[in-house]
Amino acid sequence: ESDEINVCVTGAAGQIGYAFLPLLLTGQCFGDKKINLRLLDVPQAESILQGVELELQDGAYPLLKSIKTGSDETALFKDVDVAVFIGGFPRKPGMERKDLLTINGNIFKKQGQALNTVAKKNCKSLVVANPANTNCLILAETAKSIPKQNFSALTRLDHNRAISQIALKAGCSITDVKNVIIWGNHSTTQYPDVNHGTVLGKRIRQFINDEAYLNNAFIERVQKRGGEVLAARKNSSVMSAANAVKDHLHDWYFGTKAGEFVSMGVYSDGSYGIPNGLIFSYPVTCANFNYQIVQGLHLDEFSKEKIRITTEELLSEKADAFSP
Numbered sequence: 001e002s003d004e005i006n007v008c009v010t011g012a013a014g015q016i017g018y019a020f021l022p023l024l025l026t027g028q029c030f031g032d033k034k035i036n037l038r039l040l041d042v043p044q045a046e047s048i049l050q051g052v053e054l055e056l057q058d059g060a061y062p063l064l065k066s067i068k069t070g071s072d073e074t075a076l077f078k079d080v081d082v083a084v085f086i087g088g089f090p091r092k093p094g095m096e097r098k099d100l101l102t103i104n105g106n107i108f109k110k111q112g113q114a115l116n117t118v119a120k121k122n123c124k125s126l127v128v129a130n131p132a133n134t135n136c137l138i139l140a141e142t143a144k145s146i147p148k149q150n151f152s153a154l155t156r157l158d159h160n161r162a163i164s165q166i167a168l169k170a171g172c173s174i175t176d177v178k179n180v181i182i183w184g185n186h187s188t189t190q191y192p193d194v195n196h197g198t199v200l201g202k203r204i205r206q207f208i209n210d211e212a213y214l215n216n217a218f219i220e221r222v223q224k225r226g227g228e229v230l231a232a233r234k235n236s237s238v239m240s241a242a243n244a245v246k247d248h249l250h251d252w253y254f255g256t257k258a259g260e261f262v263s264m265g266v267y268s269d270g271s272y273g274i275p276n277g278l279i280f281s282y283p284v285t286c287a288n289f290n291y292q293i294v295q296g297l298h299l300d301e302f303s304k305e306k307i308r309i310t311t312e313e314l315l316s317e318k319a320d321a322f323s324p
C-alpha cells in the first residue's frame with residue numbers, strides 16, 4: 001500500500017475548507033500518509049485559494065507532500081483517492097429550493113463527469129455541500145464507473161450534535177454515549193434516534209428517563225441546531241462541520257470501534273424499507289475504507305413515521321433535481 005494519498009477538496013477557498021485543512025494535514029483523517037493536496041474552487045476565488053496555499057506553506061506540515069490549486073476539475077481530480085466536496089452554491093434570499101437543487105445539481109453533474117473520467121476507480125467521495133444528500137446522489141449517478149459504495153454524504157455533524165446533547169442531558173462525557181443514529185436527510189426532517197443507543201452501557205431512554213424530552217425537545221434541537229448556531233454566531237456552522245468531516249473520513253478509513261456505529265449518508269439498498277437509489281443517512285459500521293449498513297434494528301411506529309417524513313423529502317428533492 002502506498003504511503004501517499006491524493007486528496008482533492010472542493011470549495012477550498014471557503015470557510016469549512018479553511019477549518020478542515022489543518023485537521024487533514026495533521027494526520028487526523030488518514031494517519032501518517034503523505035498528502036498530495038488538490039484545492040478546487042471557482043475562478044473568482046483564485047486569489048483566495050492562492051492565499052490559502054501560502055498559509056499551507058507557512059504551516060510547514062510534514063505530511064503535506066504537494067499542492068495544486070485551480071478551478072479545472074479534470075486537472076485536479078486526476079488520480080484522486082479521496083474527494084471532499086465542500087464547494088457549492090449557497091441559498092440566497094428569495095431563492096426557491098428547486099432553484100438551489102438545479103444550480104447545485106449542475107455543479108455536481110459537471111464534477112461527477114470529471115470524477116468519472118479521471119479519478120481512480122476506487123476513489124472515495126464525501127459530499128458536504130448542501131443539499132448534501134441530493135448533491136451526492138447526482139454525483140454518484142453521474143460518475144457511473146465508480147461503485148455506488150464509494151459515495152457518501154455528511155450527516156456526522158448531526159450525529160455529533162445528538163451525542164453531545166445526550167451527554168449534556170445525562171451529565172456524562174461524550175465517550176459514555178454510544179450508538180445514536182441520524183436517519184434520512186441532512187435537513188430539518190432528519191430523525192435523530194436514541195432508541196438503540198446507550199449511556200454508560202444503559203439504554204438512553206432508561207438512563208435519561210424523560211420521554212417528553214427525548215421525543216420532542218431533543219429531536220427538534222438536533223434538527224434545528226444549524227439555525228441555532230447561525231442565529232448566535234451570525235454565521236453558519238464551520239468549526240463543527242470541519243470536525244465532522246474529519247470524524248467521517250477517519251472512521252470510514254480506519255473503521256468504527258467494535259460494537260459501535262456512526263451515521264453516514266449512503267446509497268440506499270432497500271435496508272429498512274427505504275427505496276433504492278436515495279442517499280440516506282443510516283447507522284453504519286466501517287472497516288478498511290468500507291461501510292456496512294447496520295441491519296436488524298427494530299423500528300417502532302414513532303420511528304417509522306419520522307423516517308417516512310424524511311424519506312418523502314428526499315424523494316421530492318430527487319424528483320426536483322432530476323426533472324428537466
Ligand code: NAI
Nearest residue numbers: 011013014015016041042087088128129130132154157241
Ligand atoms: P463558503 O461559502 O464559505 O464556501 C463555499 C466555497 O465553495 C466558496 O469558496 C465557493 O467559491 C466554492 N464553490 C462554489 N461553487 C463551486 C464549484 N462549482 N466548484 C468548486 N467550488 C465552488 O461555505 P462553507 O461555510 O464552507 O460551507 C460549504 C457548504 O457546506 C455549504 O453548501 C453549506 O451549506 C454546507 N454545509 C454542510 C454541512 C453538513 O453537515 N452536511 C454543515 C455545514 C455546512
